[in-house]
Amino acid sequence: MLNNFVVPDFYPLAPEILLLSMSFVILLADLVLGKTQRWVAFALSIITLLGCAALTVMTADGQTALTMSNLFVDDLLSDFLKLMAYLSVIMVLVYGRQYLVVRGLDKGEFYLLVLFATLGMMVMISAASLLTLYLGLELMSLSLYALVAIDRDSKRATEAAMKYFVLGALASGLLLYGMSMVYGATGNLNIADISQVLYQGQADKTVLVFGLVFIVAGIAFKLGVVPFHMWIPDVYHGAPTVVTMLIGTAPKFAAFAMILRLLVYALFAVVAEWQQMLLIMAVLSIALGNLAAIAQKNIKRMLAYSAISHMGFMLLGLTSGVIGKEVDPFTAINAYSSSLYYTLAYVLMSLGSFGMVLLLSRAGHEAEELDDFKGLNQRSPWFAGMMLIFMLSMAGIPFFIGFFAKFAVLTAAIKAGHLYVAIGAVMFSLVGAFYYLRVVKLMYFDAAEDKTPLLARTSFRILLSLNGIAVAAFGLFPDAVMSLCTAVLLHSL
Amino acid sequence: MSAYLLSLAIWVPILGAIPVLLLGSERRFLVRWLSLAVAIAGLLVTIPLYIGFDPAVVGMQFVEQAPWVPRFNLQYLLGVDGISMPFILLNSFITIMVVLAGWEVIATKQAQYMAAFLIMSGLMNGIFSALDGVLFYVFFEASLIPMYLIIGVWGGPNRVYAAVKFFLYTLLGSLLMLVALIWLFLDAGGSANILDWHQLKIGMAPQILIFIAFLVSFAVKVPMWPVHTWLPDAHVEAPTGGSVVLAAIALKLGAYGFLRFSLPIAPDASHYLAPVMIALSLTAIIYIGFVALVQADMKKLVAYSSISHMGFVTLGFFIFNSLGIEGALVQMISHGFVSAAMFLCIGVMYDRMHSRQIADYGGVVNTMPKFAAFFMLFSMANAGLPATSGFVGEFMVILGAVKFNFFTGAAAAVTLILGAAYTLWMYKRVIFGEITNPHVAELTDIGRREFLILALLAVCVLAMGLYPYPFTEVMHTSVDNLLKHVAVSKL
Numbered sequence: 001m002l003n004n005f006v007v008p009d010f011y012p013l014a015p016e017i018l019l020l021s022m023s024f025v026i027l028l029a030d031l032v033l034g035k036t037q038r039w040v041a042f043a044l045s046i047i048t049l050l051g052c053a054a055l056t057v058m059t060a061d062g063q064t065a066l067t068m069s070n071l072f073v074d075d076l077l078s079d080f081l082k083l084m085a086y087l088s089v090i091m092v093l094v095y096g097r098q099y100l101v102v103r104g105l106d107k108g109e110f111y112l113l114v115l116f117a118t119l120g121m122m123v124m125i126s127a128a129s130l131l132t133l134y135l136g137l138e139l140m141s142l143s144l145y146a147l148v149a150i151d152r153d154s155k156r157a158t159e160a161a162m163k164y165f166v167l168g169a170l171a172s173g174l175l176l177y178g179m180s181m182v183y184g185a186t187g188n189l190n191i192a193d194i195s196q197v198l199y200q201g202q203a204d205k206t207v208l209v210f211g212l213v214f215i216v217a218g219i220a221f222k223l224g225v226v227p228f229h230m231w232i233p234d235v236y237h238g239a240p241t242v243v244t245m246l247i248g249t250a251p252k253f254a255a256f257a258m259i260l261r262l263l264v265y266a267l268f269a270v271v272a273e274w275q276q277m278l279l280i281m282a283v284l285s286i287a288l289g290n291l292a293a294i295a296q297k298n299i300k301r302m303l304a305y306s307a308i309s310h311m312g313f314m315l316l317g318l319t320s321g322v323i324g325k326e327v328d329p330f331t332a333i334n335a336y337s338s339s340l341y342y343t344l345a346y347v348l349m350s351l352g353s354f355g356m357v358l359l360l361s362r363a364g365h366e367a368e369e370l371d372d373f374k375g376l377n378q379r380s381p382w383f384a385g386m387m388l389i390f391m392l393s394m395a396g397i398p399f400f401i402g403f404f405a406k407f408a409v410l411t412a413a414i415k416a417g418h419l420y421v422a423i424g425a426v427m428f429s430l431v432g433a434f435y436y437l438r439v440v441k442l443m444y445f446d447a448a449e450d451k452t453p454l455l456a457r458t459s460f461r462i463l464l465s466l467n468g469i470a471v472a473a474f475g476l477f478p479d480a481v482m483s484l485c486t487a488v489l490l491h492s493l
Numbered sequence: 494m495s496a497y498l499l500s501l502a503i504w505v506p507i508l509g510a511i512p513v514l515l516l517g518s519e520r521r522f523l524v525r526w527l528s529l530a531v532a533i534a535g536l537l538v539t540i541p542l543y544i545g546f547d548p549a550v551v552g553m554q555f556v557e558q559a560p561w562v563p564r565f566n567l568q569y570l571l572g573v574d575g576i577s578m579p580f581i582l583l584n585s586f587i588t589i590m591v592v593l594a595g596w597e598v599i600a601t602k603q604a605q606y607m608a609a610f611l612i613m614s615g616l617m618n619g620i621f622s623a624l625d626g627v628l629f630y631v632f633f634e635a636s637l638i639p640m641y642l643i644i645g646v647w648g649g650p651n652r653v654y655a656a657v658k659f660f661l662y663t664l665l666g667s668l669l670m671l672v673a674l675i676w677l678f679l680d681a682g683g684s685a686n687i688l689d690w691h692q693l694k695i696g697m698a699p700q701i702l703i704f705i706a707f708l709v710s711f712a713v714k715v716p717m718w719p720v721h722t723w724l725p726d727a728h729v730e731a732p733t734g735g736s737v738v739l740a741a742i743a744l745k746l747g748a749y750g751f752l753r754f755s756l757p758i759a760p761d762a763s764h765y766l767a768p769v770m771i772a773l774s775l776t777a778i779i780y781i782g783f784v785a786l787v788q789a790d791m792k793k794l795v796a797y798s799s800i801s802h803m804g805f806v807t808l809g810f811f812i813f814n815s816l817g818i819e820g821a822l823v824q825m826i827s828h829g830f831v832s833a834a835m836f837l838c839i840g841v842m843y844d845r846m847h848s849r850q851i852a853d854y855g856g857v858v859n860t861m862p863k864f865a866a867f868f869m870l871f872s873m874a875n876a877g878l879p880a881t882s883g884f885v886g887e888f889m890v891i892l893g894a895v896k897f898n899f900f901t902g903a904a905a906a907v908t909l910i911l912g913a914a915y916t917l918w919m920y921k922r923v924i925f926g927e928i929t930n931p932h933v934a935e936l937t938d939i940g941r942r943e944f945l946i947l948a949l950l951a952v953c954v955l956a957m958g959l960y961p962y963p964f965t966e967v968m969h970t971s972v973d974n975l976l977k978h979v980a981v982s983k984l
Binding site for chain 2: 377381388392397398399403404407408410411414415419422423426427429430433434437440441444445478479482483486
């Protein structure tokens with residue numbers, strides 16, 4: 001047996017190995033840390049993520065490297081998405097630090113679970129086989145379920161965690177079932193091999209499309225698009241705001257990688273079928289997300305519905321890659337890179353918006369209601385300005401990043417002939433503008449009821465300001481990031 | 494230096510707004526004078542645009558070109574012709590008036606108020622000078638943000654409703670325009686250059702769709718009947734400065750859009766739909782004129798009169814002769830001065846009495862004689878009296894309309910009666926008669942600052958009425974060129 005054993009190349013795995021080892025270090029360190037020394041776990045987590053980022057950059061040579069018996073792939077796309085995921089997680093940790101300390105949630109487990117979730121995302125992003133993909137997804141999801149319930153005395157959080165777990169498990173089941181169908185049709189678990197088999201036309205198409213439906217449903221559950229969106233508002237609402245922020249940001253990159261690897265790479269042979277499914281889901285998400293968000297009084301629920309509509313927009317880009325029967329690589333790359341850019345823009349805006357919710361929260365007071373934003377301009381003109389930027393950017397008003405994200409996606413959609421879908425999408429953005437403007441109205445036009453000074457740490461203030469400035473700056477000069485997204489996809493697909 | 498004039502016109506006010514914001518609202522003295530300095534600097538950098546402008550040149554002048562988003566082949570492309578250049582000057586001039594008008598009356602958050610207007614001024618200049626479709630759109634939509642805040646923060650009691658209505662109405666139009674812009678962008682093979690779009694061959698059906706998409710956007714902005722209902726609300730609730738900018742500049746953006754996009758990009762659809770446009774314009778002129786007649790609120794009256802006057806502008810565009818288009822352009826500039834002056838006059842009275850109801854006034858001439866004289870001049874100009882700027886544009890458009898079709902011209906000429914009726918009747922009820930309200934008896938006449946603002950506008954109104962040549966001279970070549978272009982079918 002041992003004669004056949006080939007020592008795998010561990011080099012492309014370096015960031016994952018570091019993250020895993022450091023997780024254990026933090027787990028052990030937490031045993032000896034006193035209540036006042038919890039910052040060590042925080043600092044170690046940040047250092048770990050920075051170390052992973054450094055390793056990811058070092059191993060990024062622009063080549064596609066397969067390792068672990070072709071279960072794991074390290075290409076430019078995975079490096080890029082991982083870096084973005086580290087960045088979001090670091091921002092979540094810095095934003096959430098004070099929130100956790102004040103509420104006594106600043107435990108070692110929190111950091112451990114966040115790191116495990118990050119590891120799950122990294123495995124998903126680098127998956128070269130259906131099995132790896134599923135492993136990564138489950139590691140991430142289970143850590144997130146636990147994180148939602150981390151405040152164990154909160155009934156609402158426990159309920160949300162339960163809901164998330166049950167629906168999430170169902171989605172995993174669907175996905176796994178779909179994967180087994182694909183395995184049955186192609187006889188392979190490896191993504192590249194599946195694509196190869198399908199390309200040669202040796203697969204049973206009925207079984208394949210049957211499996212595809214389950215895979216798409218599973219993905220839609222994880223992404224939270226209509227009609228598989230029901231968990232999103234409850235989980236966003238029930239989870240502690242820091243966890244909401246985490247769920248709403250970094251996993252989107254992992255989900256994007258999952259779509260790209262599963263649908264665009266493995267199942268490209270049935271592109272017409274899945275494009276149609278995604279298109280319907282995209283339109284429904286944009287419509288329902290925007291309409292339902294109007295009725296919300298709680299900002300976390302509002303942002304949850306807004307997330308649904310944004311994911312719809314992201315899918316719109318993915319459905320525009322292939323027009324008719326012809327596969328034009330440039331059109332495809334343009335469309336997928338518009339989606340990637342949209343994801344990036346959305347995560348950046350979302351981090352900032354939840355950051356604002358955290359900024360207004362303090363001991364014994366969750367600033368979750370929209371009314372908590374009343375008169376913010378009187379309390380802090382600077383942060384009111386930041387929230388103005390986030391909200392208008394989400395509404396797709398220029399000069400902010402959200403505008404170019406929408407522009408790129410709409411351009412791809414119109415190019416693919418979805419002219420009426422594009423018109424519908426912009427009309428629902430008009431509906432969306434209403435509830436984003438309501439936040440602006442509360443901040444600027446109404447008088448402050450709550451005049452407590454904002455008690456955020458300097459690091460929080462600096463990060464939030466940088467976040468806002470980035471949303472504005474990438475809106476003024478969108479080219480660098482857009483070209484980067486395109487280049488990454490060009491090298492990896 | 495002269496190569497960057499348009500960039501300066503855009504960015505001097507916007508960047509100048511940053512130190513104003515940073516000063517904070519506590520330092521009122523510094524805030525005001527710095528804002529004034531920025532506004533004056535903004536005007537000074539635009540003056541060389543007029544001096545250096547060559548009226549004989551066909552095409553764009555002061556062109557600036559730099560890559561902006563190479564990924565989409567979008568450019569930072571600026572340039573002006575005879576149609577757009579006068580508006581940049583008008584806008585920069587009006588900004589000074591607005592800063593002066595907000596000198597004392599704005600009590601809260603003055604720094605933010607001034608900064609909003611300065612940013613708006615820069616964005617407006619951007620709209621008038623952008624030659625890249627997406628850049629135009631970016632400026633066009635970004636200019637909604639400061640206006641939304643101006644109405645909502647410093648407006649009257651019903652300001653939230655007015656601000657949201659303003660924003661959503663305008664956004665509805667711009668989003669459809671965005672789809673049309675993207676369609677054109679793709680059809681032109683990935684070029685967002687507006688001048689390339691002018692040369693694009695487009696079939697009749699897409700032309701009509703494009704025309705309608707642009708129409709929704711620009712008609713809301715102008716505003717044309719029946720999508721005008723946001724304007725009276727916005728005007729009544731906005732602070733004086735906001736009304737001035739809305740009437741003097743923001744309404745012109747829609748009309749400008751017709752000349753820059755609708756007519757040259759979709760000439761066949763423009764001809765095909767011209768009867769509809771003319772009908773809508775005449776409805777605005779006559780019906781809205783009657784609506785203005787019955788208003789009890791002075792600001793609402795002037796707002797409706799603005800809609801009626803803008804009906805003249807759109808009428809001038811769609812009769813396709815040079816008298817019509819030049820007359821419409823003159824009317825736009827004249828309306829910029831006159832409506833600004835009317836709103837400032839109402840502001841002067843509102844600051845003292847805190848009422849805009851005509852019924853609360855009467856006999857103002859007894860206590861404010863100097864003001865009454867200015868108000869008289871502007872009311873006459875609003876009614877289109879010869880020797881004021883209001884006359885020139887209306888007369889040219891009526892001449893053009895008669896040339897196009899006698900009955901159209903006759904219907905348009907009704908405005909001379911209606912305009913005189915509603916403006917002068919209001920004037921009579923407010924200024925003349927017995928003093929019935931004891932507060933009117935306590936009024937003080939205008940101070941030096943107010944005198945300066947009104948005098949500057951009076952000079953402009955008279956100069957343009959007596960000697961319009963410097964205004965028509967610069968636009969003549971561009972208008973002829975546009976007409977030649979529109980006359981050629983693109984099918």
